[in-house]
Amino acid sequence: MAKAPQNAISPTREENFPEWYQQVVRAADLAENSEVRGCMVIKPWGYGVWELLQQQLDTIFKETGHKNAYFPLLIPVSYLEKEAAHVEGFATECAVVTHHRLELQDGKMVPSGTLTEPYVIRPTSETIIGAAFARWVHSYRDLPLLINQWANVMRWEMRPRLFLRTAEFLWQEGHTAHETAEEAMEETKRMHEVYERFLTDHLAVPVIAGEKTEAERFPGALNTFTVEAMVQDRKAIQAGTSHFLGQNFSKAAGIEFESREGKRELAWTTSWGVSTRLIGTLLMAHSDDDGFVLPPRVAPTQVVILPVTPSPSTKSPFSPPARNWRRD
Amino acid sequence: MAKAPQNAISPTREENFPEWYQQVVRAADLAENSEVRGCMVIKPWGYGVWELLQQQLDTIFKETGHKNAYFPLLIPVSYLEKEAAHVEGFATECAVVTHHRLELQDGKMVPSGTLTEPYVIRPTSETIIGAAFARWVHSYRDLPLLINQWANVMRWEMRPRLFLRTAEFLWQEGHTAHETAEEAMEETKRMHEVYERFLTDHLAVPVIAGEKTEAERFPGALNTFTVEAMVQDRKAIQAGTSHFLGQNFSKAAGIEFESREGKRELAWTTSWGVSTRLIGTLLMAHSDDDGFVLPPRVAPTQVVILPVTPSPSTKSPFSPPARNWRRD
Numbered sequence: 001m002a003k004a005p006q007n008a009i010s011p012t013r014e015e016n017f018p019e020w021y022q023q024v025v026r027a028a029d030l031a032e033n034s035e036v037r038g039c040m041v042i043k044p045w046g047y048g049v050w051e052l053l054q055q056q057l058d059t060i061f062k063e064t065g066h067k068n069a070y071f072p073l074l075i076p077v078s079y080l081e082k083e084a085a086h087v088e089g090f091a092t093e094c095a096v097v098t099h100h101r102l103e104l105q106d107g108k109m110v111p112s113g114t115l116t117e118p119y120v121i122r123p124t125s126e127t128i129i130g131a132a133f134a135r136w137v138h139s140y141r142d143l144p145l146l147i148n149q150w151a152n153v154m155r156w157e158m159r160p161r162l163f164l165r166t167a168e169f170l171w172q173e174g175h176t177a178h179e180t181a182e183e184a185m186e187e188t189k190r191m192h193e194v195y196e197r198f199l200t201d202h203l204a205v206p207v208i209a210g211e212k213t214e215a216e217r218f219p220g221a222l223n224t225f226t227v228e229a230m231v232q233d234r235k236a237i238q239a240g241t242s243h244f245l246g247q248n249f250s251k252a253a254g255i256e257f258e259s260r261e262g263k264r265e266l267a268w269t270t271s272w273g274v275s276t277r278l279i280g281t282l283l284m285a286h287s288d289d290d291g292f293v294l295p296p297r298v299a300p301t302q303v304v305i306l307p308v309t310p311s312p313s314t315k316s317p318f319s320p321p322a323r324n325w326r327r328d
Numbered sequence: 329m330a331k332a333p334q335n336a337i338s339p340t341r342e343e344n345f346p347e348w349y350q351q352v353v354r355a356a357d358l359a360e361n362s363e364v365r366g367c368m369v370i371k372p373w374g375y376g377v378w379e380l381l382q383q384q385l386d387t388i389f390k391e392t393g394h395k396n397a398y399f400p401l402l403i404p405v406s407y408l409e410k411e412a413a414h415v416e417g418f419a420t421e422c423a424v425v426t427h428h429r430l431e432l433q434d435g436k437m438v439p440s441g442t443l444t445e446p447y448v449i450r451p452t453s454e455t456i457i458g459a460a461f462a463r464w465v466h467s468y469r470d471l472p473l474l475i476n477q478w479a480n481v482m483r484w485e486m487r488p489r490l491f492l493r494t495a496e497f498l499w500q501e502g503h504t505a506h507e508t509a510e511e512a513m514e515e516t517k518r519m520h521e522v523y524e525r526f527l528t529d530h531l532a533v534p535v536i537a538g539e540k541t542e543a544e545r546f547p548g549a550l551n552t553f554t555v556e557a558m559v560q561d562r563k564a565i566q567a568g569t570s571h572f573l574g575q576n577f578s579k580a581a582g583i584e585f586e587s588r589e590g591k592r593e594l595a596w597t598t599s600w601g602v603s604t605r606l607i608g609t610l611l612m613a614h615s616d617d618d619g620f621v622l623p624p625r626v627a628p629t630q631v632v633i634l635p636v637t638p639s640p641s642t643k644s645p646f647s648p649p650a651r652n653w654r655r656d
């Protein structure tokens with residue numbers, strides 16, 4: 001009697017989608033939980049996917065006029081406080097640095113050297129980058145300022161899930177400042193479109209592009225645009241967001257410039273980001289009950305199958321599809 | 329009366345080398361101090377240099393068999409304690425995370441949600457990567473394990489100087505595990521040579537390659553090899569180090585494997601790194617009293633001068649050097 005074919009992954013998507021997801025991450029050796037609560041180890045195969053995502057996005061960001069820079073990991077608590085909605089949005093999930101050394105007490109290392117002002121590990125960088133922009137922007141000639149940062153961020157997460165929701169994650173955060181509301185809104189929408197195109201053309205993931213409701217907006221934003229990826233459990237995953245911040249963060253950080261009319265004005269800012277969550281998203285969109293399926297543009301290892309055909313009679317079934325396997 | 333030619337940078341190297349250094353960093357718009365003690369903002373021009381360094385080093389690491397991965401930013405204090413020399417070496421300069429949220433008290437945000445065990449922000453990752461290696465290595469067939477991480481690290485720094493000594497800096501840290509002491513020592517020396525070649529051929533910086541004295545060894549290492557860059561104040565800057573760690577970190581983390589003879593053995597490990605300090609180093613090696621001078625391989629903007637020569641009589645002085653400007 002022939003055995004029924006076995007699926008490599010158990011449970012199947014049908015049986016238990018969340019557990020299937022965890023099993024595929026494990027079977028494909030993409031990442032694992034660490035001993036640090038909510039923080040994952042991204043293993044070489046998973047990191048290889050991230051490197052390809054990063055290279056391709058970075059090229060698009062540069063083509064659209066942005067430059068990379070790097071800002072401090074730590075943010076003074078007083079900076080967060082400057083924007084009311086922002087601090088409220090992130091206060092409950094901040095890792096707080098309170099000491100700057102360890103000291104031996106009763107045979108145990110304990111925190112020592114209390115900081116006069118505590119810092120949080122950046123959950124996002126609007127406030128610290130805003131402070132830099134306030135130093136850099138003096139006149140309308142300094143605008144637009146189009147900056148991107150590749151970095152790790154941390155949001156203390158009570159129900160972590162590999163890639164989808166982790167306390168520490170890797171991401172990029174674009175931050176831009178503009179002369180007018182119109183220009184800032186144009187930028188917000190341009191990057192929203194970049195994400196839509198990237199998900200569709202590079203990750204082959206179908207998305208619904210639209211605007212978030214007021215309740216789901218980024219803390220401190222006037223508008224948040226999102227691409228919601230459609231995955232196999234028929235749920236949507238927020239895959240990339242682009243925020244029109246109005247003058248909220250300019251006011252908080254003092255990003256002022258002399259306008260063409262010689263007046264002091266507040267700049268209009270935006271921010272936009274995608275993260276390692278994209279790896280979980282593309283897994284949920286493409287994989288099956290036999291394991292991880294990767295779209296070719298972000299596959300670290302590319303396989304080419306060369307059929308060896310000994311005679312014309314056995315050649316025909318292979319030839320036409322073999323030609324189709326070549327990608328443009 | 330003709331004026332004496334003015335140098336663009338004041339003071340000159342001769343007058344005050346450390347102050348000249350700061351002025352060149354400022355004039356070239358490479359980086360600036362932030363409001364976070366000891367943490368710098370790497371501006372687009374400086375970050376552009378780092379991106380080129382990173383791409384070229386990353387290619388060499390991959391050619392020598394290494395793969396990139398990513399490990400948690402936070403390290404449990406108990407991990408550091410497992411290796412006595414290591415914790416002693418880093419205890420006095422650790423940023424310590426003690427809380428996981430902020431709470432409003434008397435109109436001010438204060439740390440709340442005390443962690444049962446504090447974490448330090450990684451000053452280096454031997455201990456947390458060692459814990460992962462202990463999970464990944466079971467048999468001699470899993471060795472060698474050749475991993476690299478691009479990351480930010482933090483060492484609380486009392487006398488910060490842009491690029492050369494900052495509390496937070498960007499770096500790469502290679503971490504490898506091997507079957508035998510000989511193989512681990514071979515790897516240590518291979519990466520030492522990679523750094524020597526990179527400094528010499530890519531950054532055009534002369535180095536003295538050698539071994540550190542016992543007092544200057546990496547905390548926990550048996551041998552530390554270094555490339556010391558020679559810069560214009562006739563001092564040496566430690567530009568890249570490669571450590572033979574023996575079985576110290578394997579013992580601390582439990583990186584054990586079944587040998588070819590079927591015995592349980594401890595792996596032999598190495599680590600090696602270079603950081604954004606390289607940008608300060610190449611500035612000190614190449615720049616002059618008129619400002620920043622960059623070797624061509626790591627210059628984000630390349631300039632080609634095309635002499636337009638109207639007649640044969642004015643053509644001759646240009647032609648031969650113009651040919652030499654082409655790099656292979």
